[in-house]
Amino acid sequence: MTGEPTPRRRRGRPGYDQAAILRTAVELFNRRGYDATSMGDLARELGLTKPAIYHHVTSKEQLLGRALDDALDELTAVVTEAAEDPAGRSAYERLRGVVRRSVEVLVAHQPSVTLLLRVRGNSGVELAALDRRRRLDERLAALVADAAAEGALRDDLPPPLVSRLLFGMVNSLVEWYRADGAYDPATVADAITTVAFDGLRPRGDQAS
Amino acid sequence: MTGEPTPRRRRGRPGYDQAAILRTAVELFNRRGYDATSMGDLARELGLTKPAIYHHVTSKEQLLGRALDDALDELTAVVTEAAEDPAGRSAYERLRGVVRRSVEVLVAHQPSVTLLLRVRGNSGVELAALDRRRRLDERLAALVADAAAEGALRDDLPPPLVSRLLFGMVNSLVEWYRADGAYDPATVADAITTVAFDGLRPRGDQAS
Known part of the structure; x- marks a missing residue:
């Protein structure tokens, strides 16, 4: 400046x-x-x-808009693929799939997704990105609700809260994941789906 | 300015x-x-x-330092309480406890914890905060490792990765939790410990 x-x-x-x-x-x-x-x-x-x-x-804001669009276009493709599934998979299978694919997108587009997750709505470009992100969150929450309605998820937790926590865990990746670190994307995707759906307690244990 | x-x-x-x-x-x-x-x-x-x-x-940086200290002092108290437990609880019980207490601190000190989680290390104050945060993360990872060593956690996931995901889910709260929203802190703490330790699949189901 x-x-x-x-x-x-x-x-x-x-x-x-x-x-x-x-x-x-x-x-x-x-x-x-x-x-x-x-x-x-x-x-x-x-x-x-x-x-x-x-x-x-043309401007700094144009660069921001392109980066946010990059992240949002990729995430939208993942969510749309899960929502409009031609193969007749259950909502639970599609939810597991969207978690895995989200991890892949976060890792492959980590800089632009990091930027997206930090957007606060200080300009028109940011507000538009927040709006697109909100619509994705709503579609994800609907998928969680569908999986719960199938009986595939425990029924003692509100689906919107489950959706927040599940994708909160996924999104937290951007804060620490390093492509040259100890874990490849598949290991992280396995760990997240295992923790979220199966839990950290060994199966067979009585939950305490 | x-x-x-x-x-x-x-x-x-x-x-x-x-x-x-x-x-x-x-x-x-x-x-x-x-x-x-x-x-x-x-x-x-x-x-x-x-x-x-x-x-x-005296300065903007002084305000930042105080806010970061507020968040870090609270989180340090929670981690220290879990690490130096006089009651002889198992590492697993202490881990569940630290997750619950972390949720309480995040909700009660949401603005300063939000600030802490966004710090990038652009100044001495920020680097000092990142260093304190890193030491807390190490102590939490050690507690996860202890719980795994007790056999209380599944043995097919690396404890450091589990720690990242578990506290990533906890930290994600600051992005969406609203004190006047649909969930009180106890509901959120229950949901996080349930998802993380017991998983979203109904117990008794075969994990797929």
Whole structure:
């Protein structure tokens, strides 16, 4: 926002495409906070001049919108696939499936999903993203309710609360998952579905 | 940061004490982001002049530090109580207890815990908070490992991963819990311990 950035390297033609600028922007938004990050900061991080960035993107908000759309488009595809199931699977099977697929999307799109989960609604772009996210949450809660109605889930917990907790556990991944860490995505997906549906107590034990 | 705030009401002596200023600051940090919030914003929100605020607090970072300490002191007390148990309860019982008590703390101190969970390490105060949080996470992971070693938890999941997921589910509360909403803290604590330890499938069912 202020002054000229000192580029780490200056190029006659920027060696970045929109996708690369977006990747760096999202990383910076997550590290410093969207509101605290200026286009000048982004230019410095990329080693570009501000005009070179504006050659590719119109505004910081455009970058935010693209990142949020990336996350929301992927999550919407997962939820839609589970809701409009042609194979006649039970709601319970579809719910297990959506949990697994959500883990895969969170891992594969971790930066943009992290950004999405931190959105507070400070602008039109953020409010639109929150609205799309709310509709996804409603469809997930409906799927939990369907699985409960089938008798596949215990009947002593309110389905909306179950949905919050289940996807709260899934979403918490973005805070600690590292692609180069101890667990691959399949291990995490197995662990989440096991904890959520089967519980931590060994089966056969009396619950205390 | 810029210009003079337009106070909603101006007072000869500020009608706020430190605790009230801190409450409003934390609410504002959570709503707008810490980095994006200036002391001028806080003054406007309180209807005070900036000098009136500086009569009570030395800096924005001091307010952040107090809020993070509030959350961390409460969570440390819960973890310490579980770790240094005089009554000879099993690790499993202490783990269930720490989950329940964590829910109570999150609900009672939701604004400061929300702030804590969003800290990224952008300053010395934030790094110190992250360090305290990391030590709490290690103690919780050790408690999960102890419960697993007792045979009270299923043995096919790595205890550190279980700890991440369990407290990820607990922490996700801060994103949606509302004191005036549909669920009281005891209902939420029951639901989390039930989901985590007993699972969503009715007991007696074959896990699929």
